[in-house]
Amino acid sequence: MTTTTAPSPAPVSTSTRYEQRLARYVAAMRNEKPDMVPIRPFVAEFTAKYAGMDCQQVTQDFRLAFDAAIRCAADFDWDAVVANMVYVWGMIPQVIGSRYLAVPGVGLERDTGFQYLEPAEDGAWMRADEYDALIDDPTGYVMNVWMPRVSRYMVSPGETNTVQNNLAWLKGGMSVMQYFTAFGGQIERLREECGTVSAIAGILKAPFDIIADKFRGYLGLTMDLFERPEKVMAAVKAMMPHMLHIALSTADPAKQVPITIWMHRGCVPFISPKQFDEYFWPTLKPIIEEIWGHGHQTLFYAEGKWKHHWGRFRELPEGSIIYHCDRDDVFEAHAALGDRFAISGGIPNFLLSFGTPDQVREYCRKVIDVVAADGGYIMDAGAIMQNDTSIENIKAMTEFTREYGVY
């Protein structure tokens, strides 16, 4: 790693810059050594703060969120960003009448990020005696039981119909279609206006996580693991083809940027090592392998600490994942996984929010010296960056990495 400032690059066109950044980012994700350490910050509500907006604006109107992301991508020398990391467009839960998503400016303070409201154990969105219905027909269960239950407006088949019900289905479908269709234009803007790569494509959740997150709740599921374990296993298996389909249906056709799995609570100590080995891993691993078989990498966005499971992750085909480090020690993660997979992240969010620019630079120096020494590292914070993140510190992380992270 160089100890001198990189020479000032000659002016390049936006298209050339895009190609350079894409090559740099892809090389690092393939665990190769690019020309310099790529920077791919997952900036969420930070974009609002930088663009002079608040959380309500970027959540309520995705076009403002797109503009804020573009503003950041234009001003910072980042190789790749998420087209809109404030991913939940507030209009969707509003037209559906969602009972579990709280949106800034509507019940929440307008400059607070959107919130997921965890149900009480006895108020889970799926009842304990409904496992068979979910297992037998997952999509039918989602449509006929789950949606009407999580919505204030929708009604189940057989119930008295309402105007609100009709409009919730109509507007819900139209809003999702409008939002997803708009991403194509946003990705083009990133490329054409900023020369910046859209960092990810395709979303994945672990089948086990989805049962906990959206159906039984964390408390409900952990009790079910003792009271009806065979039903849990059958339900988790029933989720597998749907999680795979959702992931592949929005993946990058060019197979350059990864599908992202957002990993929440499927790890020790939320569940036991035995439960991880019996439920979480055997029903996720085939999906990752199938995705790899289709030519896509998966970005393991490992929120929290997943050190206990690194041995399992090593079972995956070499290069099939990029391991994103949140609260794990990034140096340990590199030592344990770096021979098989690229590493990203690991810069502590508290440092980026409350540290000084010198502290940020010093931490980045260590990460570049050790984790990025042979390539295979992408600079980023541990977790998505919200509006508590210091602009000054993001500048320090970016500029230092660009100067010091040249191979």
Next chain:
Amino acid sequence: MSDPYEPLRRPHPRPAGTVVPWPEQRKDMGEMTGDEALVRKTWEEIDAWSYAFLWHCVVSF
């Protein structure tokens, strides 16, 4: 799990990616006097959107 891939391959009357599979919809459409393949293709495209809506409410929103 004996075959870890089995849950991904298991046949299902409503396979992943569909809400109303074409064979079911076809029964409801009566005599097909024109190009059935064209009808099927466009039906499946819009059906995939309805599937995406339902499952992204579960996965994304």
